[in-house]
Amino acid sequence: MYCVKCGVELADSEAKCPLCQTPVYLPGYEASEDRPYPKFDKPEPVNPRGIYFIISFICIIGAVISFVCDLNLGTGVSWSGYVIGGILLFYVVFILPGWFKRYNPAIFVPVSFAAIALYLAYIDVAVRGGWFLSFALPLTGAVALVVSSVCILCHYLKKGYLYIFGGAFVLSGLLCPVMELLGYLTFGGPYIGWGFYPLIALCLIGIMLIVIAIVKPFRESLCRIFAI
Ligand SMILES: [Zn+2]
Incomplete structure (x- = not known):
């Protein structure tokens, strides 16, 4: 037949x-x-929890091994603190969200930045740097605010990306001179004013994105040119 x-x-x-x-x-x-x-038959979906479980196990083993090695080799906890902190940071940022069914950026992005800030605080204490409160903390906080807002707005609005990213570029640009100033106040050294160059560049990109978002004919002609 x-x-x-x-x-x-x-x-x-x-x-x-x-x-x-x-x-x-x-x-x-x-x-x-x-x-x-x-x-x-459709193949059964792989349960990601199994993978996360294995990675969690590897993380714990790695932390324990470095801790024990450090104790045996040196006079106390020295380098293993950084290793364990790094493993914890990796875990909180990449693995922890995997345990939850849905990735909620309103929770996980600020939590990730909090973990970064804690790790930096630990390093600052360990090396007696004295730069955490005046430099790393305000900078991490500001970056966290910008990145969290972008992630949350994109997640919930699902449109207006041009406005969101335009705003994010302008805010990132504003951060550059602030970063330079904080660095100058914390570490000293000559004040060059390099932060104003990225400020101008990022603001121009941001304003351009917002203009594209506002001016409809311009946006449509761009879409035609780039065949989007
Ligand atoms: Zn046929």
């Missing part, structure tokens, strides 16, 4: 052509139940 449309050879069990889906129609013919190939 052959398909009337594409001519492919059909098994007796087939009610329609496997290639072109044309129904097999023969007067007095009914497709038999036994199929020439096993019925195709």
Whole structure:
């Protein structure tokens, strides 16, 4: 028996052509139940929790091993603090959200930045740097605010991306001179004013995105040019 449309050879069990889906129609013919190939079932989705469980286990082992090695080699906890802190940071940022069914940026993005700030605080204490409160904390906080707002707005609005990213570029630009000033106040050294160059560049990009968002004909002609 052959398909009337594409001519492919059909098994007796087939009610329609496997290639072109044309129904097999023969007067007095009914497709038999036994199929020439096993019925195709969708593969079962892999449970990601198993993977997260394994990664969690590896993280714990890594932390314990570095801690024990450090204790045996040195006089106390020295380098293993950074290793364990790094593992914890990696875990909070990349693995922890995986345990939850839905990624909620309103929770996980600020939590990730809090973890980064804590890790920096630990390093500051460990090296007696004295730069955390005056430099790292305000900077991490400001970056956290910008990134969190972008993630949350994109997640919930699902439109107006041009406005969101335009605003984010302008805010990031404003952060640059602030970063330079904080660095100058914390570490000293000559004040060059390099922060104003990225400020101008980022603000220009941001304003351009917002202009594209506002001026509809301009946006449409850009879409045509880039075939979006
Ligand atoms: Zn066919």
